[in-house]
Amino acid sequence: xxxxxxxxxDMLFILLFxxxxxxxxxxxLLIPAVLTIFISTTNMDYSLKWQFIGLRNYQALLxxxxxxxxxxNTAIFTAGxxxxxxxxxxxxxxxxxxxxxxxxxxLRAVYLLPRVTPSVVLAFTMxxxxxxxxxxxxNSLLRYIGIIKxxxxxxxxxxxxxxxxxxGLVGCSLGMLIFTSAIKSIPPDYIVAARxxxxxTLRIIAGIIVPMIRNHIGFVxxxxxxxxxxxxxxxxxTLDGGPGYYTTEVWALAAYHRAFSQYFIAADYGYxxxxxxxxxxxxxxxxxxxxxxxxxGSGITEPKLEV
Amino acid sequence: xxxxxxxxxxxxxxxAGVGGLIIGVAAASMILPGGQGRTTTTxxxxxxxxxxxxxxxxxxxxxxxxxxxxxxxxQGPEPESHYRFDNIVTAGNRVSKIVSxxxxxxxxxxxxxxxxxxxxxxxxxxxxxxxxxxxxxIFIEAHHAVAPLSEAxxxxxxxxxVKQYWDWGYNDFIEGLWNSVRYKGKIYAIPQDTEAxxxxxxxxxLKKLGWSDTEIEELPNRILKGDFTFQDMLxxxxxxxxxxxxxxxxxxxxxxxxxxxxPIPYLAFxxxxxxxxxxxxxxxxxxxxxxxxxxxxxxxxxxxxxWDKLIGLDFNKDVHPTVVAGKVLFWWGGTWHKxxxxxxxxxxxxxxxxxYGFALYPPGSRGGKxxxxxxxxxxxxxxxxxxxxxxFLLVTLASDTYLNSLHAVESAHLAxxxxxxxxxxxxxxxxxxxxxxxxxYAKYQPNHPKWGTYSQLIFETIRxxxxxxxxxxxxxxxxxxxxxxxxxxxxxIRE
Numbered sequence: 001x002x003x004x005x006x007x008x009x010d011m012l013f014i015l016l017f018x019x020x021x022x023x024x025x026x027x028x029l030l031i032p033a034v035l036t037i038f039i040s041t042t043n044m045d046y047s048l049k050w051q052f053i054g055l056r057n058y059q060a061l062l063x064x065x066x067x068x069x070x071x072x073n074t075a076i077f078t079a080g081x082x083x084x085x086x087x088x089x090x091x092x093x094x095x096x097x098x099x100x101x102x103x104x105x106x107l108r109a110v111y112l113l114p115r116v117t118p119s120v121v122l123a124f125t126m127x128x129x130x131x132x133x134x135x136x137x138x139n140s141l142l143r144y145i146g147i148i149k150x151x152x153x154x155x156x157x158x159x160x161x162x163x164x165x166x167x168g169l170v171g172c173s174l175g176m177l178i179f180t181s182a183i184k185s186i187p188p189d190y191i192v193a194a195r196x197x198x199x200x201t202l203r204i205i206a207g208i209i210v211p212m213i214r215n216h217i218g219f220v221x222x223x224x225x226x227x228x229x230x231x232x233x234x235x236x237x238t239l240d241g242g243p244g245y246y247t248t249e250v251w252a253l254a255a256y257h258r259a260f261s262q263y264f265i266a267a268d269y270g271y272x273x274x275x276x277x278x279x280x281x282x283x284x285x286x287x288x289x290x291x292x293x294x295x296x297g298s299g300i301t302e303p304k305l306e307v
Numbered sequence: 308x309x310x311x312x313x314x315x316x317x318x319x320x321x322x323a324g325v326g327g328l329i330i331g332v333a334a335a336s337m338i339l340p341g342g343q344g345r346t347t348t349t350x351x352x353x354x355x356x357x358x359x360x361x362x363x364x365x366x367x368x369x370x371x372x373x374x375x376x377x378x379x380x381x382q383g384p385e386p387e388s389h390y391r392f393d394n395i396v397t398a399g400n401r402v403s404k405i406v407s408x409x410x411x412x413x414x415x416x417x418x419x420x421x422x423x424x425x426x427x428x429x430x431x432x433x434x435x436x437x438x439x440x441x442x443x444x445i446f447i448e449a450h451h452a453v454a455p456l457s458e459a460x461x462x463x464x465x466x467x468x469v470k471q472y473w474d475w476g477y478n479d480f481i482e483g484l485w486n487s488v489r490y491k492g493k494i495y496a497i498p499q500d501t502e503a504x505x506x507x508x509x510x511x512x513l514k515k516l517g518w519s520d521t522e523i524e525e526l527p528n529r530i531l532k533g534d535f536t537f538q539d540m541l542x543x544x545x546x547x548x549x550x551x552x553x554x555x556x557x558x559x560x561x562x563x564x565x566x567x568x569x570p571i572p573y574l575a576f577x578x579x580x581x582x583x584x585x586x587x588x589x590x591x592x593x594x595x596x597x598x599x600x601x602x603x604x605x606x607x608x609x610x611x612x613x614w615d616k617l618i619g620l621d622f623n624k625d626v627h628p629t630v631v632a633g634k635v636l637f638w639w640g641g642t643w644h645k646x647x648x649x650x651x652x653x654x655x656x657x658x659x660x661x662x663y664g665f666a667l668y669p670p671g672s673r674g675g676k677x678x679x680x681x682x683x684x685x686x687x688x689x690x691x692x693x694x695x696x697x698x699f700l701l702v703t704l705a706s707d708t709y710l711n712s713l714h715a716v717e718s719a720h721l722a723x724x725x726x727x728x729x730x731x732x733x734x735x736x737x738x739x740x741x742x743x744x745x746x747x748y749a750k751y752q753p754n755h756p757k758w759g760t761y762s763q764l765i766f767e768t769i770r771x772x773x774x775x776x777x778x779x780x781x782x783x784x785x786x787x788x789x790x791x792x793x794x795x796x797x798x799x800i801r802e
Contacts, residue, residue, distance in 0.1 A: 013314060016321060045760075047459045048438060060792050065785065133625075156616050242619030245774025261427060263565035263766065265434060265455050266759030268793065 033280065040273035046265045057274035066246065066254070074250040077167075077235075078228045080160060084168030085224050086217065089175020094205055096176075097183045111176055114169040123237035126166045130154035156243045163248060166234050171227075175220045182213040218294030225290070226283055232256060251279060373412065377698055378443035379419035382429045382684075385643065387650045390714035391447055391499060391684070392421035398704035415697075419443055425622075426566075437461045437689070444692040445702060449567070450487040450683045453495035455756040463688045464493040468699045475703050479724045483746075487683045490754045491586070496685035497702050500711070500720040503679045503745035504568055505665040506540070507630075507638040515552045516543070527666035533674040537575055537601060540637060540669055545610040547636045556607060556614025560630060561639040563620040565766040567682045567752055568639060572598045573765070574678045574750050576671030580761075581753030588753060588761050588798040590790055592783065597671065599782040602772045618770050627652050633662060642742050646719030660737075667748055681749035683723070715739060721746060757797040764789050 043053050061067055092111055096104035114122055129137040132153035139151040155162050186209065194204050210217075232253035235241065241249035241257065249257070259272035377399070381392035399415045406413050422429045436442040442461070456462045469477050480498065488496040513523050529535040544558030562568055570580055578594040581587075605612040620626050630638045631652045638644075645663075648654040667677035686702045688695050708726045712733040715722055719738055727733045734740060752758055768786045771777035777785065790798050 013317075017317065020321070020325075046434060046455065056792075063788075065781075240619060243616040244619065245615075245771050245776045247774075260431065262759065263427075263763040264449070264759035265430060265452070266757070266763050268760075 036273045036276055036280075039269055040277045042270045042273075044269040044273075046267045048269075053270070057271050058278075060271065061274055061278070069246055070249060070251045070254045073246070073248060074229060074252075076160060077163065077248070077250050078225060080164040081167045081171060081228055082221065082224055084164050085171040085175050086220060088168060088172040089220065090179055090210075090217070092172065092176040093179030093183055094209065097180060098201065108173075108176060108180065111169075112173045115171075115173045119233055120237060122166070122170070123234055126162075127155070127238055130162055132156050155239060159239055159243060159248050163235060163239065166238065167228075167231070170234070171224060174224065178216050178220055179213060182216040183209055186212050215294070218290070222287070222290035222294060226286060229282060229286070230279060251275060255279070374414050374416060375694060375697060376416040376418060377445065377694065377701060379417060380422065380429075380433065380443045380446040381419070382422045382424075382426065382447045384423050384425055384429070385647050385651070385718065386423055387646045387718040388643070388714065388720070389421050390710065390717065392419065394705035394710045394714065395445065395701055397710060398701045401704060402701070417701075419445075427564075440691060442689045442691070444689055444694070444698040446687050446689070447499060447684055448496070448687055449752075450496065450498070450685050451752045451754045451758055452687065453488055453490040453685075454754045454758065456687065457490055457493075457495050458756045461690055462495050463690050463692070463695055464495055465497065465688065465699065466494050468696065469494055469497075472700070472703055476707060476724070477703075479708070479726050481723055481725060484683055484723055487681075487751050487754070488685050496687045497699075497706065498683045498685050498723045499706070500714060500718075500723060501681050501683040501746065501749075502642045502720045503681055503742055503749055504571065504639070504641045504668075505679060505742065505745060506668055507640055507644075507663050507665045509633055509636055509662055510664050511633065511662055512547060512552055512636045513543075516547055516550065523664065526664060530666045530669045530677045533670050533672075533676065535669050536673055536675070537572065537669050537671050541601065541605055541610065541612060544605070544612040544636050548611050553634065553636050555611040556617070557629075557635050558610075558612035559605060559637040559639065560613070560617060560626065560635045563618050563622060563626055565763055567680060567762070568641075569762060569765040569769065570752065571639070571668055571678065571680050572601065572671075574680070575668050575675075577675065581755060582799065585799075586755065587796075588755050588757060588794065589801065590761075590787075590798055591801045592787060593802070595786060596779060596783050599768065599772055599777075599779040599786075602769050603779050603782075606773050606775065608775055613773055615774050618773060639668075642721065642738070642745075643719045645738055646717065650717075665742065667745055677748055679745050679749050681721075681746060681751060683751075755797065757794050760793050761790070761798065764793065 040057055041052055041054055043051050043057070092107065096107045098104075099107075117125075131137070131139065132151065132155055134140065134143070134151040136151065136154070138154065139148075142148045143151070190208050190212070191204060194208055199207070230252045232250055235248055235250060235253055236256065239248050241247070241253055246254075255272045255275035258268045258275065260267065262268065377395075379392060379395045381389075381395075383389070383391075396417050399417045403413065403415055422432075424432075430448075433442065433446060433448070437456070437459070438461075448456070453462070457464070484498045484501065485494065487501075488494055488498060508526070510523050513526075514520075526535065540559070544553075547553045548555050548558050570578075573591075573594060574580070576594045576597050578591045578598075579589050582589050602613070604610055607613070607615045617626075627644070627647065629635060630640075631648050631654050645659060645665075649656055649659060667679050670677050686705075688698050688702075692698050706723070708724055708730055709732075711723060712727050712730050714720065715727065716732055716736045716739065721739065721743065722728055722733060728743070752762070755761075764786060767789075768777065768782050771785070772779070772782050787800060790800060
């Protein structure tokens with residue numbers, strides 16, 4: 001593209017080029033976000049009438065005793081699934097790059113399956129496997145082998161662990177893929193030099209591989225935290241915030257319930273919108289924090305070396 | 308990494324992208340059949356020349372067919388209640404038969420569906436359609452929907468039609484039912500059925516507890532006389548748990564989700580929900596405190612009568628099978644559950660009568676009156692229907708004695724017309740006969756646009772008590788604060 005063109009044509013061309021994607025972002029991301037902020041200042045219900053009440057929804061959020069519970073649940077959920085995602089993703093990446101290529105890629109393909117399975121199918125399958133009744137897959141298997149006598153109430157006694165597992169199975173594949181490609185792009189000289197010095201495989205992993213991919217680990221942590229604080233799909237499909245009184249109800253799920261799952265047309269769109277606005281603020285703060293901590297800005301500059 | 312493209316190539320790519328999008332959408336809309344997921348009944352009849360056409364219809368040349376499409380959405384969720392939809396289809400067929408025999412040509416097309424989805428899913432779909440302007444001409448909803456739906460302008464007032472067609476059968480409707488479909492003095496729906504919500508009890512478990520056969524048979528009468536109270540029900544269930552007749556938490560089971568039943572204990576303790584004169588909801592805090600205290604006593608923290616993980620279970624996968632298997636002493640249910648148990652859950656008719664008794668909810672205090680709740684369902688006519696009078700007439704014909712009795716008997720709902728009470732197929736049904744008396748003690752949910760919110764708050768509070776998170780004082784506090792915040796002037800709180 002060496003020709004020099006008049007600025008107007010330039011601008012029109014650029015506009016057309018990015019116009020389509022800008023339109024999508026504007027229409028489906030920006031405008032709904034602005035609308036949500038406005039709705040959070042109303043007490044809109046099923047009738048969709050705009051009745052402004054100022055910051056009353058936010059006041060109510062601060063005094064509602066359930067707010068703390070939702071915050072705690074979200075923190076537990078995010079921390080638990082994040083740990084699973086990063087640690088298991090790392091483990092799988094390291095494992096699959098230290099075995100033969102065929103075995104390694106097969107392993108990665110298998111662990112991609114939960115992510116590509118439709119969420120409803122995965123949720124129902126997991127509920128069936130971990131069903132607390134005697135007809136559940138795990139219960140009947142364990143009883144058949146003779147390890148347990150009575151059915152174990154997996155989902156009702158271990159709700160958090162169950163959620164960590166199902167969300168983790170889906171989420172770990174992202175880390176696994178990113179870490180795998182990162183590990184593969186480590187210059188082999190480092191590894192060779194360490195081997196020559198007599199380092200064991202574990203020493204190499206801990207001393208060379210993990211430190212060299214720390215930017216990628218930082219990115220995955222940042223990306224998945226933001227994704228997890230707003231994630232509620234699998235919780236909704238399996239435990240729906242239960243068992244019992246909001247045991248596993250996270251912030252995003254509470255907002256969803258407030259808006260769409262009330263009995264008989266009672267919908268509290270205003271309050272739910274306020275909850276969502278708080279979530280957006282938290283996401284913004286987290287983004288800035290992670291950007292600073294992991295110095296993600298430095299990770300996207302041009303490499304100073306030809307590789 | 309950047310790929311250098313010439314400006315021309317870039318423009319070609321963008322053009323190809325947009326063009327592809329347009330072609331894709333066009334192709335998809337041609338492949339998809341119009342009106343998917345509908346059951347269609349088409350009736351065609353022949354017309355001879357010279358038949359007078361009413362002024363509102365366009366004159367059609369001889370040989371052409373006049374189409375009148377009516378869409379109906381009916382809800383179960385249980386399959387046994389399919390007559391809610393089928394009766395409208397039958398009505399359409401009957402009209403066509405008469406017209407064809409008289410030599411006319413008219414095509415009445417009934418579209419729509421019978422939904423077996425959960426109420427919350429059906430309501431989401433219905434509400435979206437109502438606000439988007441694509442709702443069906445006729446739809447089923449609970450009677451108290453008259454309030455919010457009319458306030459939103461989505462349904463027609465039917466007083467004029469009812470008066471005009473009074474002799475077509477409306478003179479036979481049970482008097483009290485009209486109150487359930489009235490809001491601000493106008494009729495907004497036609498009752499389709501009604502029911503009662505009894506407490507069921509397992510006779511074999513009471514026997515194991517040491518009750519004699521006579522005592523078991525006498526229980527409904529003792530409740531009628533006010534001799535067996537809400538507290539007695541709790542004590543009986545607690546005894547069953549402590550003696551090991553039932554597992555802890557399996558003394559009393561109720562619905563695992565939000566629904567119409569939650570105000571019943573409050574009504575049993577003498578509370579009022581609605582001031583019709585002022586059109587406000589009412590919350591009597593002294594009585595609510597008694598209710599919350601009762602649930603606290605029943606919870607797993609105290610007498611271990613109601614399981615703390617009950618709410619959140621699945622109705623069909625977990626709750627009904629457990630109740631049918633006889634693991635629960637008291638079940639707070641509805642008359643149609645008997646129909647479901649026999650129809651879909653493998654309970655034999657003889658076994659139902661052998662193992663289950665049923666009665667009204669006992670009063671809160673000795674000597675008081677027992678209660679139950681009825682939630683009549685009704686047919687509503689969409690305000691934007693293109694032919695509301697035809698829709699209304701189809702509903703009229705679908706509500707005849709025989710057709711409605713078919714529904715009542717198969718699904719175990721109760722009669723809406725006086726003539727049903729002596730109709731051969733209705734009286735033959737032992738269960739309908741033995742539960743008929745309950746309607747006289749029935750209370751109704753208020754026809755108020757904010758009732759849904761009030762009901763949801765009752766459910767959430769009791770859920771908190773059962774889940775071990777709230778004690779009676781905290782429950783009262785949370786309940787009162789939430790009522791005031793979410794209902795504002797729509798509720799009157801009496802301390």
